Amino acid sequence: MLRRSRVVRQPEIPLIETRNSQRNKAQSGFNGCERPRSSRSEGIWLAICVIKPKHQRIIFRAPMCTQRDDHLAIHSTNLARRSFLRLASAAALSFGFLTRSQAAESNAPPKPQNVLSHEEALERLMEGNDRYVEGKVKPHDYISERPALALGQNPFAGILGCADSRVGPEYAFDVGRGDIFVCRVAGNFADDYSIGSFEYAVAVLGTPLILVLGHSKCGAVDAAVKAVKDGKEFSGHIPLLVDAIRPAVKAAQDQAGDLLDNAIKQNVILNVEKLKTASPILSDAIQEGELNVAGGIYSLDTGRVTLVT
Numbered sequence: 001m002l003r004r005s006r007v008v009r010q011p012e013i014p015l016i017e018t019r020n021s022q023r024n025k026a027q028s029g030f031n032g033c034e035r036p037r038s039s040r041s042e043g044i045w046l047a048i049c050v051i052k053p054k055h056q057r058i059i060f061r062a063p064m065c066t067q068r069d070d071h072l073a074i075h076s077t078n079l080a081r082r083s084f085l086r087l088a089s090a091a092a093l094s095f096g097f098l099t100r101s102q103a104a105e106s107n108a109p110p111k112p113q114n115v116l117s118h119e120e121a122l123e124r125l126m127e128g129n130d131r132y133v134e135g136k137v138k139p140h141d142y143i144s145e146r147p148a149l150a151l152g153q154n155p156f157a158g159i160l161g162c163a164d165s166r167v168g169p170e171y172a173f174d175v176g177r178g179d180i181f182v183c184r185v186a187g188n189f190a191d192d193y194s195i196g197s198f199e200y201a202v203a204v205l206g207t208p209l210i211l212v213l214g215h216s217k218c219g220a221v222d223a224a225v226k227a228v229k230d231g232k233e234f235s236g237h238i239p240l241l242v243d244a245i246r247p248a249v250k251a252a253q254d255q256a257g258d259l260l261d262n263a264i265k266q267n268v269i270l271n272v273e274k275l276k277t278a279s280p281i282l283s284d285a286i287q288e289g290e291l292n293v294a295g296g297i298y299s300l301d302t303g304r305v306t307l308v309t
């Protein structure tokens with residue numbers, strides 16, 4: 001049960017938390033918040049993001065803090081940069097109403113080891129892929145991390161991958177639950193839904209890296225190649241996939257080498273560019289050095305991911 005007499009009763013409810021403040025907490029070992037323990041009080045919370053003018057503080061107060069002013073210092077982050085205020089404002093508008101479980105995501109990161117820069121995040125992905133390729137994957141303890149992950153998530157990378165059953169990002173990068181935020185669709189192209197998902201990952205969860213992950217022998221790209229090259233027609237909703245990939249095939253048509261391989265690579269490049277430019281939330285984060293979008297191709301033959309951007 002909550003120790004209500006010690007709960008801070010100010011109306012401010014945490015909405016988002018910056019990666020810097022997450023990192024500070026991770027480094028200091030701070031864990032002073034008591035999370036909601038009763039499911040009875042589940043419901044919609046009105047989220048109020050307190051954003052003050054430049055050079056003043058943005059305060060994200062945890063609703064279940066068990067101490068008062070000393071913790072407010074930790075829950076406060078001095079964010080003078082104007083562009084990040086825009087980012088926070090956009091997130092506030094986008095996620096003005098949060099469920100309790102969503103609000104809990106704003107507290108101390110459940111996986112402190114996931115609080116990384118985008119350079120560190122990419123390095124960790126590639127190290128995991130090395131282990132996967134070499135058959136030296138780490139054992140994953142799903143039980144002990146379950147309580148922390150039930151309260152929130154702070155994935156260190158977003159993956160835009162193909163739906164192909166042979167390309168499982170968690171396997172390919174040897175990561176566990178709560179580590180990567182994955183959107184998958186045949187042909188690994190960005191659409192409004194995946195862009196919105198990644199906006200959430202970046203603005204609310206603090207994810208510092210998005211990797212567009214294509215793969216060799218991709219059937220979706222191959223369908224687009226056949227449509228462009230041979231005029232092949234497809235039934236059902238498959239033409240929607242083909243149309244989304246068609247620009248990559250056209251861009252690859254004049255390149256030397258295998259058209260399918262080139263189109264797969266071009267599809268990754270175009271979608272990296274799209275994610276970098278399609279959304280102010282993402283592009284502002286990139287400009288501030290808080291986010292990077294990279295591209296890679298997974299080899300079905302070796303399991304190796306090769307970066308292409």
Ligand SMILES: [Zn+2]
Nearest residue numbers: 162164218219
């Ligand atoms: Zn595919």
